Amino acid sequence: MKKTVMIASVAAMLVSVSLPVAAHAGAESRCKSCHSFTDKNKNGPGLKGVFGRTAGTHAGYKYKFTKYIKGEPWVWDEEHLRAWMLDSRKAVKKFTGNPKAKTKMGPQHVKGAKADEIIAFLKGLK
Numbered sequence: 698m699k700k701t702v703m704i705a706s707v708a709a710m711l712v713s714v715s716l717p718v719a720a721h722a723g724a725e726s727r728c729k730s731c732h733s734f735t736d737k738n739k740n741g742p743g744l745k746g747v748f749g750r751t752a753g754t755h756a757g758y759k760y761k762f763t764k765y766i767k768g769e770p771w772v773w774d775e776e777h778l779r780a781w782m783l784d785s786r787k788a789v790k791k792f793t794g795n796p797k798a799k800t801k802m803g804p805q806h807v808k809g810a811k812a813d814e815i816i817a818f819l820k821g822l823k
């Protein structure tokens with residue numbers, strides 16, 4: 698009986714330890730083909746510090762969506778990131794208020810727990 702309890706708690710520990718790693722792997726597998734998690738630009742802009750950053754302002758990156766921004770650009774908070782990861786093509790129209798707005802990033806259809814993980818991961822990139 699005692700053994701079972703111990704095994705169960707060790708298993709629980711392993712699960713809690715491996716969660717951040719899983720979040721990292723999730724984010725990487727979905728985003729890293731186009732984004733670095735540093736300042737470096739790849740196909741997409743570097744995502745280090747993206748949480749809280751004003752959209753379209755990463756140094757040295759040539760954005761497509763910025764030319765559709767009329768007023769104040771938005772800041773990448775939870776709400777904007779969630780909509781963007783789900784469907785960037787739809788989100789860019791909403792954020793700019795321009796139905797013709799386009800972005801180079803295709804829809805990723807990331808939502809739910811996966812989106813939560815990635816947002817938590819992006820928040821930690823400082």
Ligand code: HEC
Pocket residue numbers: 724727728729730731732740741742747751752753754755759760761762763773778781782799800801802803805807815
């Ligand atoms: C197939 C390539 C590709 C994938 C995969 C991809 N992106 Fe992008 N992403 C881009 C490109 C290209 C841009 C620049 C868009 C533009 O200029 O219109 C971009 C822009 C962004 C921006 C805007 C950043 C800024 O500086 O304003 C965010 C945020 C972002 N991506 C998040 C993500 C996240 C999170 C994932 C993973 C769920 C992801 N992207 C997956 C290609 C990709």
